[in-house]
Amino acid sequence: MTPVRPRSAERRAEILRAAFEVIAERGYRGASLAAVAERAGLTQQGLLHHFPNKAALLVAVLEERDRWDTGGSGATGRAAWRLDLLATLVDYNAMRPGVVQTFSALLGESVTDDHPARDFFTRRYARVRADMAGVLRAEFGERLPGGLTPERAAPLLTAMLDGLQYQWLLDPEAVDMAAAFRDFLGLLGVEEGK
Amino acid sequence: MTPVRPRSAERRAEILRAAFEVIAERGYRGASLAAVAERAGLTQQGLLHHFPNKAALLVAVLEERDRWDTGGSGATGRAAWRLDLLATLVDYNAMRPGVVQTFSALLGESVTDDHPARDFFTRRYARVRADMAGVLRAEFGERLPGGLTPERAAPLLTAMLDGLQYQWLLDPEAVDMAAAFRDFLGLLGVEEGK
CATH class of the missing domain: 1.10.357 (Tetracycline Repressor; domain 2)
Incomplete structure (x- = not known):
């Protein structure tokens, strides 16, 4: 049996991907939650269900980036x-x-x-x-x-x-x-x- | 006789100084012409008399910065x-x-x-x-x-x-x-x- 990945985690990953793209294009100050939600195919209300505000989304983006660089070393983002x-x-x-x-x-x-x-x-x-x-x-x-x-x-x-x-x-x-x-x-x- | 510095040049220098500060605080995308004008003690209309738009003001700020670093080597900003x-x-x-x-x-x-x-x-x-x-x-x-x-x-x-x-x-x-x-x-x- 393959483990079922929770739908919520998938949605979260989609939002982070969208946020990554929008921040690359416009910077954080230029990025709006509406633009990220649209890119992820969600309503802004739907996005706020996963991330309560723009700063929380930003921190998640940064932690995700560190996680990639360290080969998935976990949520602390501690680099090996x-x-x-x-x-x-x-x-x-x-x-x-x-x-x-x-x-x-x-x-x-x-x-x-x-x-x-x-x-x-x-x-x-x-x-x-x-x-x-x-x-x-x-x-x-x-x-x-x-x-x-x-x-x-x-x-x-x-x-x-x-x-x-x-x-x-x-x-x-x-x-x-x-x-x-x-x-x-x-x-x-x-x-x-x- | 000391040469009289044109009033317009003084005003321009004040605007650049104000733009420098506002960009340092908020970045370019976060800076508004209204905020720069207020900092310089001008109306937005008065600012637009010196710089037709935000991008023109930005370029002037960058050229001014290069001029400082090269000891006033002129408007080309060419560094010695x-x-x-x-x-x-x-x-x-x-x-x-x-x-x-x-x-x-x-x-x-x-x-x-x-x-x-x-x-x-x-x-x-x-x-x-x-x-x-x-x-x-x-x-x-x-x-x-x-x-x-x-x-x-x-x-x-x-x-x-x-x-x-x-x-x-x-x-x-x-x-x-x-x-x-x-x-x-x-x-x-x-x-x-x-």
């Missing part, structure tokens, strides 16, 4: 960063510009005043920096081959991932995001196969 | 990138979070569909990458001390500047943007005083 998978993640992102666009638009908006994603991103980056530093220390000890400590390399790794995404989204012909990220791993001295 | 000034620019940015916030919010929004800043940023980054590569080549030849060619280092430099700004805006206590950028210049092998 693996150094050898970082370059692969960038390759993967290069095949899904819509997801990268949603994330990049939200990151940009999150620095404006009182944005509902601000706390999410602040906590996420603190966690990602700490996780990355831990992974680097486990593999290389107190100093990477390129000379930096794990704690000083971690914010640079994170910044490079984000910064390259903007240049790539704006001009994918001009910027090879995956090759550029591998160049950076080479500078740190942590590239694969060396 | 100097390697020894890049780290200083980051120090300077760390003292003006409002300007960084406006820029970072606009960069984030620019990747959403049909955004009026998209062309500006696409052209700006192509130009900045080319300028940076030229400056690096003039100083280091075909290969930087860290091993990369000027063309491969340029997108990394740009990405690092942008990516660090987001982490710093979200959590200024946790991320020392200027120190982190100097760490990156060290990886490239182009830091000052070495």
Whole structure:
């Protein structure tokens, strides 16, 4: 017997997919619940049954995004960063510009005043920096081959991932995001196969 | 005799200042001409006398921002990138979070569909990458001390500047943007005083 997936979970997944698309197109501030509901084939009332307000929908979108990146590691969105998978993640992102666009638009908006994603991103980056530093220390000890400590390399790794995404989204012909990220791993001295 | 600054230019500068603030707070999509006019102490009609629409105001804001960074190099916004000034620019940015916030919010929004800043940023980054590569080549030849060619280092430099700004805006206590950028210049092998 195959387990029956609850209808409500399917509907929820459809709403998140629709929200992803609408946020990629218009940003969070430009996205309306009406537009998301229409995209998902629901009434706005039907959408509100699953997500009580726009901010709740946004947080669910962000958590879903983190869940994808960590291979379904669960609702905490806790990333199991693996150094050898970082370059692969960038390759993967290069095949899904819509997801990268949603994330990049939200990151940009999150620095404006009182944005509902601000706390999410602040906590996420603190966690990602700490996780990355831990992974680097486990593999290389107190100093990477390129000379930096794990704690000083971690914010640079994170910044490079984000910064390259903007240049790539704006001009994918001009910027090879995956090759550029591998160049950076080479500078740190942590590239694969060396 | 001191030259008299035209009243219209003063008014225009006030409007740009107001637009900067409102965009930092709400993003471009969330900013209204009415809010900018109110902040500048004008009627909306008065604002429209200087800028015919919201997109025109946005472009003027972006050009003004580039002009500041290049020390008033003129309306083309053409940056005279100097390697020894890049780290200083980051120090300077760390003292003006409002300007960084406006820029970072606009960069984030620019990747959403049909955004009026998209062309500006696409052209700006192509130009900045080319300028940076030229400056690096003039100083280091075909290969930087860290091993990369000027063309491969340029997108990394740009990405690092942008990516660090987001982490710093979200959590200024946790991320020392200027120190982190100097760490990156060290990886490239182009830091000052070495």
